Amino acid sequence: MPKRSDINSVLVIGSGPIVIGQACEFDYSGTQACRVLREEGVRVILVNSNPATIMTDPDFADATYVEPITPEVIETIIAKEKPDAILPTLGGQTALNAAMALHERGVLEKYDVELIGAKVDAIKKGEDRQIFKELVIEAGATVAKSVICSTMDEALDAVIELNYPVMVQPSFTMGGLGSGFAYDESDLRRIVGFGLQSSPVGQVLLSESILGWKEYELEVMRDRNDNCVVVCSIENVDPVGVHTGDSITVAPALTLTDREYQNLRDISFDIIRAVGVDTGGCNIQFAVNPENGRVVVIEMNPRVSRSSALASKATGFPIAKLAAKLALGYTLDEIPNDITKVTPASFEPTLDYIVVKVPRFAFEKFPAANSTLTTTMKSVGEAMAIGRNYTQALQKALRSLERRGSSFHWDGPHGDKQQLLEAIKTPTDGRIVLVQQALRAGATAEEVFEATKIDPWFIDQMLIINEVADEIASAKELNIELIEQAKEHGFSDIQIASLRGLSESEVRAYRHSNNLRPVYKTVDTCAGEFPALTPYHYSTYEQETEVAPSSKQKVVILGSGPNRIGQGVEFDYSCVHASFALADAGYETVMINCNPETVSTDYDTSDRLYFEPLTLEDVLEVIHAEQQSGEVVGVVVQLGGQTALGLAKGIEAAGIPILGTTPEAIDLAEERGLFSKILDEGGLLAPANGTAITLAEAEEVANRIGYPVLVRPSYVLGGRGMEIVYDLHSLRDYFDRIADQGIVGPSHPLLVDRFLDDAIEIDIDALYDGETLFVGGVMEHIEEAGIHSGDSSCTLPPVTMSQVQIDRVREATLKIAQGIGVRGLLNVQFALAADVLYVLEANPRASRTVPFVSKALGITLAKAASLVMVGKSIKELIANGDLPERDGTYIPAGSPIAVKEAVLPFKRFATKDGRFVDSLLGPEMRSTGEVMGMDVDFPKAFAKSQAAAGSALPVGGTVFVSVADRDKPQVVLPVRRLQQLGYRVLATSGTADILARHGIEVAKVRKHTDEAGGEGPSIVDLITAGEVDVVVNTPSGSSARKDGYEIRAATTAADKAIFTTIAQLSAAIGSFETVIAGPFAVKSLQQHAIDRQVALAN
């Protein structure tokens, strides 16, 4: 069945901002889909609010709408673009929900657009728990005993039969949001209460406990001819009870017999047929009772998912790409297997290696959050590793996490067995290492199984690792056979060195002198049965290597590793762009990365892909292998965030050229003393500052420069440990809190800066080639200085800065670029206070905002940077049309405004007593993703950014105001305007009095902690009851702190708009006017580009 001829244009819905449970795997799938559709001659219309994605590059679609993914906006796009069909299965739950909303509003019918990939009916069947349950039973499979509940009373009734613990899952939510196990009635009330609220249909499913069962996932594809294949089986090492996104998982499944596996396969096909997913991929999750093999179907996703991205990377079978082709009407046997080219895609990949995925968490960012892993996903990223056996893949995956303590270790005496056995009963971040430590402390496999229910096979594998470690530690002398054996089980040079009291380089030198190096095998979908034409490699220690020789000059690009807060898809964007640009320039590109969610780890992106940990050892070995097969010109380290940058020195020390800014120059920017000198020479100011290792030193510095001070540990990313300290008391408190974190010490002192109150913060991304400075864009933060740049919203171009000020920023940036010796990208943060420009920090690398600048201004900064790194001059790039003639400091009249807004994950993190963590912003970054709103003026752009971030401004309703004393004067004007616009104003007594004195009609509401004096519902009660639509709350002194926290937590739970700074509120006033005035207008990036050409020409 060839391609359908009636589909000429398709609207692809993206997944929006990166949030926990929905990360850049959907950029990978969406990018693949867009590519495929265009290759097939289909006009692609794309909507995605996330500017950091590769899919929103104007090159990937015919019309790219970086607009809020709301039904209203999509309808406007449909009315304008008139697509023949909508493909909603590649943008995660966001896209699926948007498609359902369009259907319910009658939009699909009105404009006669067809859903392809999944029909409304199939989406309903897959996602509605009751319908799905019936359908599973019809298909002859079983589900856990369960009851659907729409009220708390129904839930309380249901539990009488199901017994505690009981599993609670809300309908139609993603990443397991709101689900969890209730062990008693108070748990039940809490989890069900939240679940009913977070489910768009107000339903939760209560099920019998299957805790401790083995958990499996099958990735299935079906075409319109009813051909079905299983792409990959995935086994969770952590048994049922931990969300699959938070589990260590392995592919293929390793503890199933063929009979059991084929049973899961049969059930999967029955379900995909019954649900009616007519074309595309879906994911089905199973629980298997280890005692008797009873199989229970947990759930299915009628769309591509995080697991399908993992499965694609694990097998070399590109599910999203295939899903897009199948949606156009092709059948699997008509599509060639990309890797072999000669065999068709209508087969099931078979692996001759093992893939392990490990999650990466960010609990350190949310100290109050309960770090127990549950069925609600909490991880922010993941790393994947490939090895020829499980131990090798597991150890590679653990070191790919790039976190101290994430790898197995044998340091010091072993811990207390009983304590460790107790600790591993609770699944937590890093439990696997505790399991290894428990085994090291003498726990038996049976004891560990009893405590964890991890399959004994996996426990035995850890025993093997411990035995190998013992052998190395106890050998009279280290010999090469021992090292070879250790390498077989994935040990790093560092681990071996630590077992022998040697240095990493000593082990490496000894290993190299014995010619013991890894070989590189190929991911080929077929276990070697057919030749693979795609160089997608992984390392192992075996006989034969498969790296092909090449005559082209090669450039190695280091990726950014697992996503974490502060280092996410933005860096992958830059790496991918570099790869494209360097390939166009005639180089052979070699990508090294270990993040399965990304576009950079798509085997289509670079000429060669190495799926390897980003550690010095692994990277040096890849480079060595590539040097054996041809000429390596150098390594690109400045695009992969701190991960890649951190490897620069070691790579250079090994005699391999670093492209662009040198490691010495990078140091100039990081090292405070050296950097001060550069500023002095350039006549630039930094806020008064000093460094400290002890509290006494910090007190001394703070006294000298004056409070408030901004404290931050050096060499950290994402503002880890960064805080504003207002007085001595708080400074002492800060030292108490960081005391045992080891983030401050002689080699990495605490930086103490004068904090500039009421300053505007400015971010600039620029490119420097040693001669010319090219500014990508100047961004003005909406929040005042003190909020981490990753968490604050910003505008491009700036909305309050004069051209003179912008020119000063440009001039200062040039001086810094010259002083450091930048060759490539440079990001500088400035503060502008009382018209004095201060330099806050400079980073000679790609920043988080590079993709935002590219989308907002159409300047492909990362591409240009990679060309500068290989020796092209900016003048050449301009002459060649790779860069526009005038840089981002030139803003022609009538330019649109782009607003970037951060998206925060507070709703994912509950404290131990089940409430949400505080949603206050500060100098430590906590956002997971971002959105862009772009429109003709700031109010419209800002309103769009809020809608895109999921906290659309309400067109009417009640505004609650409670602000700190210092903010009271500033809050009057914006609140007055809100009242004029028709919003009802509610305030706590202090704020209410001030507002009333300014003639604002305001209703008083009692504080939550004010039990004695108040009557009627407290503000928290009102927010919880949904009677407040907008909350304005700025933090104040410690006395009112608890109240503020209660208010913000309730607002987070109720999903209402919240402003925690007056700057945000003031900026938003025009936007309230905008939303009242009517729906948003939309414009594609391609149209923006045309308009910009015209503006520049005038």
Add this chain to the structure above:
Amino acid sequence: MNKALLVLEDGRVFTGKPYGKIGKTLGEAVFATGMTGYQETITDPSYAGQIVVQTAPHIGNTGVNSRDEESSKVWVAGYVVRDASRMVSNFRAENDLQSELEKYEVVGIRGVDTRALTRHLRSAGSMRAGIYSGSDAERDLADLIAEVNSSVKMKGLSLSNVVSTPETYLSAATAEKIGRVAILDLGIKKATIEHMNSRGLETVILPAQSTAEEILAVTPDAVFYSNGPGDPEAAAGQVAALREILDRKIPFFGICFGNQLLGRALGFETYKLQFGHRGINQPVLDRNTGKVEVTAHNHGFAVKVDGGPEVDSPNGYGRVLVSHISLNDDCVEGLQCQDIPAFSVQYHPEAAAGPHDSSYLFDRLVDMIKTQKVGK
């Protein structure tokens, strides 16, 4: 002494550690790509005379159990794995694989770069090999290579007698009886018999050397030729018997070796494939429906049909449709006689191990028998 060698006839040697019985073994080295079902693989009589290389790295994790064995013993001549599990984790496990291999005296080798070996066999073709462990591994290498080169070749080899049942026996239908099938056991698998029995077919399993008269003596409603090892060219007796059955228009179904013998009976040639098909992920197109099945394969030989999809039987059995083809290499995967009631497939619809996509073929057999009965 803790060393084992895998020696190929072209002189390439892979080093590993002993697995299973210590000693030596000779056979044809072939690779199998299934990720599950090692127990079904080693107990599949079709692997008789072959040293099987498992491409899946971890083997033995779920142990062995009596339910999953495909015949009453382990048939592989030798076994090559990368990582042999030292422990067993499965609620149905009754024994571990290492002990099972020892029990059936199978010499194996573990710790081999199985991917390098597979790639070699893929490009150089399946070839004779030997596994040596214990004192045999200490012998002079030239001597070992010479020994491998003097061993028997699969081409031209008949192994049916080795694997077949010595006595005729009956396996009763487990559903309401529809008819009786005479099975010529050329290496029959348990799953095939179970598929027939569960569809109401009583089966009479006959030794490989049974003549047409002996087969017809059990008054079958259909005759079935099973899978099995060896070169179909060396099965002239079974082909002759099959021609008599076809002449009488008795419904016939064949699997794997049975497909090759039907091909030969119809007058087509068979040939040896470069490295064969051995895996459970193989796409096969059913030309009757246009649908693709993911199927289990284990064959080193194939039927050669020029032209098509429909050609005339050179032996005068009318029109023959190449009903199934491999989408990987266009190899003939099924034959369907259009003028007599006979069909066969090269792959394994009984699928143990493997996907169940093709079990409908047993329903076709039932339908054929029913149609034939109505006709009478």
